[in-house]
Amino acid sequence: MxxxxxxxxxxxxxxxxxxxxxxxxxxxxxxxxxxxxxxxxxxxxxxxxxxxxxxVRNTTELVITNRRIIAKFGFIRRNTVELLHRNVESLHVSQGVFGRLFRFGTIIVNGTGGVRTPVPDIDHPLEFRRTALRLLDNREQ
Known part of the structure; x- marks a missing residue:
């Protein structure tokens, strides 16, 4: 955009x-x-x-822009989810024992209308969520 x-x-x-x-x-x-x-x-x-x-590692994309959160998956069959900041309800991070030790986990983006997008094995998911929530908070002010 x-x-x-x-x-x-x-x-x-x-x-x-x-x-x-x-x-x-x-x-x-x-x-x-x-x-x-x-x-x-x-x-x-x-x-x-x-x-x-x-x-998987080279074709999965998860990006926060100043307007949207974009998740793209797949090589041959491509799935794309794009949510405007105003349509994001919450971001959830799920980490197991190895995820906590090695700093990776699944980020689940919950959008309005029941859109639920899990993105597994993301490096430093808590930092990613923190950045996204900071942007979402700034949008509301």
Whole structure:
């Protein structure tokens, strides 16, 4: 939009690579034993998950502008949610144990009309929410 500026961007955390990397490492140990066929399947699973994590990390966008919150997901099938600041009811952050330790979590953007958009594995979600709420508060003044 004209006059719109990006204030903050959310990035997918590097933790999405952990399960694929552990799977690939485990597959090498399995292939060195009598379970080589199972190890090969685990390796294939790990490689596919690694590719999937790479695609998700590089195609997911979460942006706060001075007018909107924008979330885009997907590579082949693209989903986009754009909410004007006046249509945002709340922002919720959900973090598990690993999320608290490594500073990532799911941000859920609740909009008017029942629009609920979860964005998983965002790096530093509390800071992102703080920035968004500061902008939303400034809009009301």
């Amino acid at each position: 004209t006059g719109e500026e990006i204030v903050s961007e959310g990035k997918i955390h590097w933790f999405v690579y952990i399960v694929p990397i552990i799977s690939i490492i485990a597959s090498f140990f399995l292939m060195a034993t009598d379970a080589s066929v199972f190890g090969f399947l685990v390796l294939l699973f790990g490689i596919l998950r690694l590719i999937s994590a790479f695609i």
